[in-house]
Amino acid sequence: MTTASLVFVVDDDPSVRSSLKFLLSTVGLQAETFESADSFLCRKPADIPSCLVLDVRLPGLSGLDFQRELATRNVCIPIVFLTGHGDIPMSVRAMKAGAVEFLTKPFRDQELLDAVRVALDRDRARRKHDMEVADLRQRFDSLTSREQEVVSMVVAGMLNKQIAAELGTAESTVKVQRSRAMEKMQAASLAELIRMIEKVKAPSEKAS
């Protein structure tokens, strides 16, 4: 289906791993399988949209512990949990921690494929958002420090006159700096600038 994406499967059961890979291939999804969390962590992070299909019970780290471990490493990858038996408290914990789906084995193929698709979409969206933010940050970083100050005050809703008074400069100077900043940020309107700065100032708080 989509070529530029990758599904990581971590399960200690080789049959489950190979069957998952086979199933994913029927919808054109490429999969890489791992028998443990550790071996997955050893792999270099993918730079294309990807997601993780993870068994809750794993040798070494358990699935939930692994989820926590990824978070502390600041690795943002959507996770689809698989579990041998339904365990509501566990699934709640997983979902709270940002899991895309919590599937009980055996699951219907469509459920898994849907979950994987959602996960990949989410990753794709995150990557797009991350790219945007990076672009905006780059633009913001190109501003002079005085221009950044002025922009911050503008976004905070201050008038030019107020800003000039605050900074102890002329209102005309503020006006020039403001328009130059708008230009550098490629902001068509004040409203757009405000949205841009919000994205820059709140860096990826909602990662997944």
Place this chain on the structure above:
Amino acid sequence: MTAETQSPAQTSEPLDLQMLIETIPAMVVCALPDGSVEFANRAWQEYTGGSLQQLTGSGWQTVIHPDDVRGFAEEWNASLSTGKPFATEARMRRADGKYHWFLIRKALAIPPNQSDDSSLRTLIACEDINDRKQAEAKQRQSEIQLQVFFENSPNMIFLKDRKGRYIYANREFKRVRSITEEHINGKTDDELFPAEQATTFQASDRRVLEAGVPIDFEHVTMQNDGEHTSIAQKFPLFNADGEIYGIGGIVTDITERKREEAARRYIEESHRLVLETASDAVITMDENGAIGFANPATMRIFGYHPTELIGKKLTVLMPEWMRKLHDGGFRRYLATGQRHINWQGTELTGLRKTGEEFPVEVSFGELTRDGHKVFTGFIRDISARKNAEEKLRASERSLRELTETIPQMLWSAEPDGAVDYCNQRALDYTGLSAEQVRGAGWMKTVHRDDIESMSRAWTTAVSSGEPFQQEFRSLRAADQTYRWCISRALPLRDPNGRILKWFGTVVDLHDWREAQQALRMTQAELARVSRLTTMGELAASIAHEVNQPLTAVTNNGSACLRLLANRSLEPEVLRRALEEIVADGTRASAVIARIRGFIKKAPVEKTVLDVNEVIQEVLALAAHELHKNQVLFECQLSNTLPLVRADRIQLQQVLLNLIMNSIEAMTGAANQSRVLAVESRVDESGDVLVAVRDSGPGLGSQEDRLFTPFFTTKANGMGMGLPISRSLIESHGGRLWATTNSPHGAVFSFTLPAAGESPS
């Protein structure tokens, strides 16, 4: 025949000389210088009975005794050649052929007459000394006899002169005094003996010389074989003039005699002492039954002074009823020699002066003195012994009662292991008689399979002296069943450590053993149950184990369907997928078969309980295992533990599982101290935390898989204990995890939320 008539020469000799010779009242011959005899006087001729012719020349020598003639001739010739005086003794033959001793000597030399050329003449006188010679010989004979007598005397005999110089000492003297010199004549005591002894001897000599009478002295001298005592009888020696010229001594060694005397005195003294101090009364009696003697003990025993009894009838010392018997028996004995009672140690009854009757032990002796029989009686007061015997009997009786009534089987054995006693209870139990159990007879009751180990253990104990202890099955007579018993025995030793006897017990511990067996079975059951769980927990395991292959099957199936729908399913892909499906299906059924084996249903019933209580209960269950595996055990239980809401059985299962795991881990590892610690406390979040620590080998590389179902490190393990324990604890809202103990070992901890305020 006369000289005148026979000798023509006679006429030529001067008459006076011839006359002179004839007048000498001795036998005389006249010799010429060449030694030949010129003539002999009548006396000579008469004595010898020979003619002058026979005697002239050297013919006169023919009358000399053949034994003496040679000596005589030598002397004679020597005198002739030197002119020295001549005197010799020789026997001359008388006319009747008998020999007499003569002193033959040159009596007179008659110078030659100048008028003629006559030679020097020598007159030889022959003096008859036969009487003297005979006396001398007799004397000599007597002296020899005396000397032989002295020399052979067993006494020491010596003679000394006034100055203490020895004149004579006999052989015994020399032997005893260790004198080796052949001749001690002229020597003094100073030269022969040590100074001290010499002084003693000389002092006694002086006394005899001064007193002039015989005196006896006792001397003690050291000889090679020790000290000897001797009596020296010393006496003065008088000469013909009645003057003392020396000292004689006869010494008699009286050592042996003294010793015998001392021994005799000692024996006599001993006899007297025995009689005087004997604790038994010793009484003699004559043929009339009258007492002749009684020793002092008689006073103590009977109350009569010995002198009071003398002459009295022996029967006064007997109670009235015995007297007739005694008299009758005594008379019969005197008449027939038949004893009516045993004479050695017979127990009879005595009668004290006070009239008191008491038990006595009497022995009799008999001897004949001056043709009359004398009887000696030794009478011992045995009232004390009788009392003691009675007491001992009582004590033995009570001891026997004790051993016979004590609710335990008792036995004893000789040092060689042969059983010599079993109490009544033991006999009743085995159904054997006292005779039958003796030696190794008791073995009959030991179960056939236990006989070898039993006899080996007993033999080992007997040979080593170590305490004996052995469990075995013994046949109980009452119901003819074999029951487990334990026998223990300890040796009784004398002060030197030698075993005198073995004392043992037998305890029937069949019931106890069965109870223990039951307990062990309960434990085993509990341990087994602890490996299982309620349906819920089991389902969790089943879900995981079965869902893995099911998931694979579903995935593979779904994938194939999708490809089929796309019409892009290639046969090779399909075949591979189907193969996997079959393999996973098989696997799933295998898992189910495995689980089915130990499904056990247990209802879950949660109540509010004290975790410490549960810990104590489980420890009681595990005590046997802890002890058996020599595991030291520590317990740190908090007093302030909140109650929890939990299923008691499940909690016990979890705890027992953890404890058993720890014990097994520790016993698997050698050379490590085995310490198990159970701790309970309140953790940071207010939950109850229970930790089981061990000093085993620790978690090692297996740590990750501990909680994986069916993972096990044990040969007989199912690999379900920890997963189930974890799921049990989790179903109670707690957690269970493992960490490493320091310095080694593992810690398994779990938490349980406090029950809160709700009372039930």
